[in-house]
Amino acid sequence: MRKKVTTAIFPVAGLGTRFLPATKSIPKEIMTLVDRPLIQYAIDEARAAGITEFIFVTSRGKGALEDYFDHSPQLEDTLRQKGKDELLGKLLDTNMDSGAIAYVRQHKALGLGHAVWCARRLLASDEPFAVMLPDDVIASDTPCLQQMVEAHAETGGNMVAAMEVPDDKVSSYGVLDIKDDMGSVVSVKGMVEKPPLDQAPSNLAVIGRYILTPETMSHLDQMKTGAGGEIQLTDAIAAEINRSENVYGYRFKGQRFDCGSKAGFLQATVAFGLARDDLREEFQNYLSDMMPVRSAAQ
Ligand code: UTP
Numbered sequence: 001m002r003k004k005v006t007t008a009i010f011p012v013a014g015l016g017t018r019f020l021p022a023t024k025s026i027p028k029e030i031m032t033l034v035d036r037p038l039i040q041y042a043i044d045e046a047r048a049a050g051i052t053e054f055i056f057v058t059s060r061g062k063g064a065l066e067d068y069f070d071h072s073p074q075l076e077d078t079l080r081q082k083g084k085d086e087l088l089g090k091l092l093d094t095n096m097d098s099g100a101i102a103y104v105r106q107h108k109a110l111g112l113g114h115a116v117w118c119a120r121r122l123l124a125s126d127e128p129f130a131v132m133l134p135d136d137v138i139a140s141d142t143p144c145l146q147q148m149v150e151a152h153a154e155t156g157g158n159m160v161a162a163m164e165v166p167d168d169k170v171s172s173y174g175v176l177d178i179k180d181d182m183g184s185v186v187s188v189k190g191m192v193e194k195p196p197l198d199q200a201p202s203n204l205a206v207i208g209r210y211i212l213t214p215e216t217m218s219h220l221d222q223m224k225t226g227a228g229g230e231i232q233l234t235d236a237i238a239a240e241i242n243r244s245e246n247v248y249g250y251r252f253k254g255q256r257f258d259c260g261s262k263a264g265f266l267q268a269t270v271a272f273g274l275a276r277d278d279l280r281e282e283f284q285n286y287l288s289d290m291m292p293v294r295s296a297a298q
Contacts (some may be wrong), residue, residue, distance in 0.1 A: 002156050005149050005211055007123060008051045008130040010042060011115035013059035013106035018261060027062045028260070029134045034272050034279070037068065038259055040094060042134040049145035051130060054101045055122050057115045066103060069096045111230025116212075117220035125214055128152070131233070133208025133260075137268055139275070140254025144209055148250050151185055152211050157246030158237060161209035162186070163256060170197050173205030174234040176249045186249040188241055193234040204249055206234070207256055216240040 016023035022031065029039040046054065058065060072091065079088040106118045116131055123129050130145060138144040144161060152159050162176055177190030178201070190201060210233070219236040241247045257271065258264030273283045 002153060003127045004050065005128050005130050005152065006051060007053040007055065007127065008046045008132050008145075009055045009057060009116055009119045009123075010039070010132055010134060011057045011106075011112055012039070012062060012065060012134060013057050013109060013115050013118075015109050016260075019265075025061070027065050029062075030064050030068060031259075031265070033137060033259065033265075033268055034276060038134045038137060039065065039068065041137050042132050045138070045143040045145050046130065046132060048143040049130070049149045051145070052100060054096065055119045056101065056103045057106050057118050058103050059106050059109065068094065069101055071095050111232055113220055113223055113231035113233040113236055116233055116236075117217070117223070117231070120217055120220070123214065123217065128156075128158075128211050128213050129217075131208075131210040131212060135258065135260035136208035137257045137259050138207075138209075138252065138254045139257070139271065140252065142253070144252045144254055144256075147252050147254075148209060148211055151248075151250050155185060155248050157244070157248060158213055158216055158240055159211040159248045159250050160188075160191075160206045160237065161252050162204045162206055162249035163251065164203050165205040167197055167203065170200045170203060170205065171195060173207070174232075175200045175202060176204045176206065177201035178204060178249070179245075184251050184253075186251070187245075188247045188249055189245070190241060191234050191238045191247070193232050204251075206249070209252070210237075212237070213240070213246070215244065219243075 012027065012029045016028035019028055019031065030037045033041065056065065076088060076091060079091065102122055104118050104122060106115045132145065148159055148161060165173060171194055174191055174193045175195055176186065176188050179187040179189040186204065192199065192201060216236050219239040223231045223236060237247060257268035259268050273279050
């Protein structure tokens with residue numbers, strides 16, 4: 001029987017330079033989409049997929065992230081006494097059980113592959129694990145990682161979330177070279193990080209959800225820097241394709257927002273704001289009447 005995926009790694013040690021100066025003191029993952037920090041969307045998605053062990057790869061300046069998952073007795077008591085049960089429920093949802101969450105430091109931002117490798121000692125040696133990048137927020141009926149875990153129960157091996165991107169965006173992603181296309185699932189014969197369009201094997205791009213095997217982690221032991229001078233997770237997955245041919249892409253159902261970029265974050269804010277019953281009407285009216293406020297941008 002296949003082992004279940006119960007552990008997820010959240011690499012959150014990046015510098016978040018695209019959001020400077022905000023990220024000078026606020027971790028990117030704490031920035032709020034409507035009223036929840038980005039990281040909460042990822043945690044909720046992980047829980048829905050059956051994840052019970054959460055590993056954060058953090059770095060200097062990410063203390064607010066650790067505080068966010070702590071219990072906050074004073075606030076909880078106050079809300080309880082005032083009978084604010086709904087707010088209390090929201091607050092309690094953010095708490096993590098003691099021991100369910102572990103933090104490991106990446107001392108230098110050497111790339112996503114290196115960040116994942118930093119968690120190696122906290123993983124079981126014989127179980128697949130998930131990697132979730134919280135700046136990819138995915139709106140879907142069935143949470144993306146849950147879709148993947150269900151598909152992975154059939155395929156085993158390594159699985160990456162994938163979506164078709166237009167030609168002018170291909171060079172911003174890891175791109176799959178498809179062996180067999182079975183619809184939602186594709187088997188993969190190669191993977192290239194940020195290829196120029198003329199060298200891209202397809203338009204099927206990898207986004208920030210992965211289910212990986214311990215063998216793929218072991219490739220990171222020997223990894224040298226790749227594209228952009230960083231240690232790339234893509235290179236370790238490509239090495240595993242060569243070794244075992246046991247890598248699949250999964251075309252998830254849903255809409256992905258790149259909240260690591262300013263435009264993507266703003267799009268997500270509008271989409272998630274309009275999806276909320278308590279905000280829709282007022283927000284929609286505002287958007288339909290609005291004129292750009294030049295001075296607000298300066
Ligand atoms: P990004 O490529 O978005 O980099 O990382 P970044 O540093 O977060 O942001 P910019 O580009 O400077 O604005 C993708 C994911 O990988 C993590 C990031 O925290 C983010 O979740 N990461 C990246 C690490 O944990 N360590 C690294 O060395 C690099």
